Amino acid sequence: MTQKLINDGNAAVDEMLDGVMAAHGDLLQRHERAPRAIVARHGPRPGKVALVIGGGSGHEPTFLGFVGKGLADAAAIGNVFASPPPQPAVDAALATYGGAGVLFMYGNYAGDVMNFDMATELLELEGVEARTVLTTDDIASAPRDQRERRRGVAGNVFIFKAAGAAADLMMSLDEVERLARHANARTFTLGVALAPCSLPQTRRANFDIAAGEMEIGMGIHGEPGMRREALRPADAVVDEIMDAILAEMGAAKGDRVAVLVNSLGATPLMELYIMNRRVAQRLAEAGLIVHRTLVGPLCTSLEMAGASITLMHLDDELQRLLDHPCECAMYQQRRPGDADDR
Amino acid sequence: MTQKLINDGNAAVDEMLDGVMAAHGDLLQRHERAPRAIVARHGPRPGKVALVIGGGSGHEPTFLGFVGKGLADAAAIGNVFASPPPQPAVDAALATYGGAGVLFMYGNYAGDVMNFDMATELLELEGVEARTVLTTDDIASAPRDQRERRRGVAGNVFIFKAAGAAADLMMSLDEVERLARHANARTFTLGVALAPCSLPQTRRANFDIAAGEMEIGMGIHGEPGMRREALRPADAVVDEIMDAILAEMGAAKGDRVAVLVNSLGATPLMELYIMNRRVAQRLAEAGLIVHRTLVGPLCTSLEMAGASITLMHLDDELQRLLDHPCECAMYQQRRPGDADDR
Known part of the structure; x- marks a missing residue:
């Protein structure tokens, strides 16, 4: 429970x-x-x-x-x-x-x-x-x-x-x-689950993952993923995810991307930023330019442990739209230069 | 592990x-x-x-x-x-x-x-x-x-x-x-822990809490709290915390407060907002005015499960300072009226 x-x-x-x-x-x-x-x-x-x-x-x-x-x-x-x-x-x-x-x-x-x-x-x-x-x-x-x-x-x-x-x-x-x-x-996501969540009505785990295992590609409601594997170091997990996303995205050197490193719930910021370090390394190696990075619990599954990586393959239109200011309760996009104005 | x-x-x-x-x-x-x-x-x-x-x-x-x-x-x-x-x-x-x-x-x-x-x-x-x-x-x-x-x-x-x-x-x-x-x-916090976290170096739980128990007042490094009790419904937990904070704060009817309902890590937003519902009810009953509410994982203990409630007892000086804009990577305070300007 x-x-x-x-x-x-x-x-x-x-x-x-x-x-x-x-x-x-x-x-x-x-x-x-x-x-x-x-x-x-x-x-x-x-x-x-x-x-x-x-x-x-x-x-x-x-x-x-x-x-x-x-x-x-x-x-x-x-x-x-x-x-x-x-x-x-x-x-x-x-x-x-x-x-x-x-x-x-x-x-x-x-x-x-x-x-x-x-x-x-x-x-x-x-x-x-x-x-x-x-x-x-x-x-x-x-x-x-x-x-x-x-x-x-x-x-x-x-x-x-x-x-x-x-x-x-x-x-x-x-x-x-x-x-x-x-x-x-132009948006591609792949996640990995490390531990289950439970619905408020039952408080019972909605799936099982053995200690030392992870499931690549599990959905945000616990839908089956692509495969179960031994839990590996963060860099190896990120590499597996980035290989899959980059192969799909087909970007050319010099292209820009937006990055989201997302917690499924219980995985803390420390782990997300450790993952982002490797994401940034992989993007630099691929010759891609990171225009913006979001890190945090933005699309969660209650208290599930795990994370996902999203890349949006930008062009001028999409970059302009992502940069547009917004004012939501849980997501604010500041205006460019806001920090310098004051 | x-x-x-x-x-x-x-x-x-x-x-x-x-x-x-x-x-x-x-x-x-x-x-x-x-x-x-x-x-x-x-x-x-x-x-x-x-x-x-x-x-x-x-x-x-x-x-x-x-x-x-x-x-x-x-x-x-x-x-x-x-x-x-x-x-x-x-x-x-x-x-x-x-x-x-x-x-x-x-x-x-x-x-x-x-x-x-x-x-x-x-x-x-x-x-x-x-x-x-x-x-x-x-x-x-x-x-x-x-x-x-x-x-x-x-x-x-x-x-x-x-x-x-x-x-x-x-x-x-x-x-x-x-x-x-x-x-x-003028700032008062009390938390409750439901499940431990573990250091990256050991991956072992830094304390034990039995299923169906909680610890009121546990510190953010697992320091011993005030007491262990049966885990109760969220409203009862919030009431226990709010009773203690309100007794310390000694506010008068009509006074203003800022509220923070904070996750210690694994506790998701759904639970924090359920808690905030009761926080707001209690403050209304006490005749206090909520000037601002923050909800989320703002001071965490890795993936510890649990939450804390903070009240800042505002006066004109403190309210002005909290309202002042700021632009941090993980905390932005918009300018008053920002949403209307555009």
């Missing part, structure tokens, strides 16, 4: 949202009719594409931490590791609709696809156009020629960020959708 | 720092002679008090994550859970000295006191005045009438922030020291 600071496991998501609103009411608001729809106070406005993200809980700061000016306008929140039903997505969309269409973005999981597709149909009945871009950055989850079957994982952070910036720059729905697809196509 | 993504346990801190510099070279630099001295690129300047923080590693983002414009000018970095020796503190101070004196701030631990005191003496030989303010926010670590014996824990975040803002506002050494002491005197 995992030791947890919770009350009733079945109330965990709603109580979490109460705590989020108590902390971040300056940036976020809860939809009055739909308590599982979290809406940005400062982003939505007339003429702007409404970007609505969402998915199961337990991945915090994904998804609700990325709602805010310059990123997502709203998030629809499901139970732990479970898709939200259609209604919060509909309510989130209508609450942030500015007359320029809605873009739904979420990881490619069957339950999410079903529920957001129903939300899209419900919005059509209201005369609101809603489109969908699925994230499919997890290279472990299907072969390279079946990218559309892959799952969305930590690369969400960069992909949502790019789309959110495009929307904040008042681009059209066609253009926001194009850039979201472009961002997804 | 804890599963860790590290290489050589003895190299973990230096490799972590390599990874930190690879990620945050726009904001941080390593002292050329002192690789364990991490210096802000944008903060230090002539006429400004140099604020140098530091302590053992394994608490990230404490301490190095709080180096940056508006907060600390530099940090001296020790081994895991071990004080830095005097030299990196001296080098950090000299590298950021602006002619207005140096303030050392760190948690009250015997090893840190010894080493920073030696650093102070070495600086005197160079004609540089250095003073010290110890943080003593952990109310579990000594009785109320012996505050000066208490340890410094997560409240560091607010206390350093207040002092860093005072220095950034170009206040004198006397004034920065006064405000740092004032901030410390």
Whole structure:
């Protein structure tokens, strides 16, 4: 039984949202009719594409931490590791609709696809156009020629960020959708799990990993990965991940990338930065330029131990979108030169 | 044996720092002679008090994550859970000295006191005045009438922030020291541990907690707490912590506080926000006004499971200092109204 600071496991998501609103009411608001729809106070406005993200809980700061000016306008929140039903997505969309269409973005999981597709149909009945871009950055989850079957994982952070910036720059729905697809196509993630997590309802481990083993490519809900191996030193693990990502990405010398070294939950910053050291070495050896690096627990699986590495293969468009400022409860992008201004 | 993504346990801190510099070279630099001295690129300047923080590693983002414009000018970095020796503190101070004196701030631990005191003496030989303010926010670590014996824990975040803002506002050494002491005197933390961490060198648990138990007041290096009890629901744990903090703080109705709900490492955001829900309820019941809430892993003990709650009892001075913008690799304070400007 995992030791947890919770009350009733079945109330965990709603109580979490109460705590989020108590902390971040300056940036976020809860939809009055739909308590599982979290809406940005400062982003939505007339003429702007409404970007609505969402998915199961337990991945915090994904998804609700990325709602805010310059990123997502709203998030629809499901139970732990479970898709939200259609209604919060509909309510989130209508609450942030500015007359320029809605873009739904979420990881490619069957339950999410079903529920957001129903939300899209419900919005059509209201005369609101809603489109969908699925994230499919997890290279472990299907072969390279079946990218559309892959799952969305930590690369969400960069992909949502790019789309959110495009929307904040008042681009059209066609253009926001194009850039979201472009961002997804150029984002690659691979993770490694070292120890399981447990759902608040059961407190039982959702899988087993023997001491001295790791699982490469395990999904963020414990979906089977590519293989189990002996746990090796961090540099060897990073090399295995980087070999796979670099082979997929096909970048040329001098190309720029954004890097995310992500904790799945329990793995501390010390280990992430040790991993990032090797990531930076490998990128330098490949002649690639690191434009930006994020390190931390950005797409988690409750208290799972492990980490993932994401690379976004930048071009001028994507770099501009990643650099665009955003102001979310759990992700801020400062303006270039902010530190020098004062 | 804890599963860790590290290489050589003895190299973990230096490799972590390599990874930190690879990620945050726009904001941080390593002292050329002192690789364990991490210096802000944008903060230090002539006429400004140099604020140098530091302590053992394994608490990230404490301490190095709080180096940056508006907060600390530099940090001296020790081994895991071990004080830095005097030299990196001296080098950090000299590298950021602006002619207005140096303030050392760190948690009250015997090893840190010894080493920073030696650093102070070495600086005197160079004609540089250095003073010290110890943080003593952990109310579990000594009785109320012996505050000066208490340890410094997560409240560091607010206390350093207040002092860093005072220095950034170009206040004198006397004034920065006064405000740092004032901030410390009004900051109260109490934590609870649910599961141990392990040092990279040994990978063995640094203490044992039986399933179904918790330890109230355990220190961030596993120092013994006030008592062991049955693990109870989050609200009951928060109530126990809040009762103790509110009794110490002695605030009057209408007073303002800043709140930090901190993960010791493995405890995920979901649990922290569930705790914050109850924190906010208790503060509302007491008639206190929450000015700002931070939630997340800000002062950790590697992958220890557990959490702490910190309250800073604000007044106009402290509120102004907490609101002052800062730009660190792992802590940014936006300017008021930032989200509306764009």
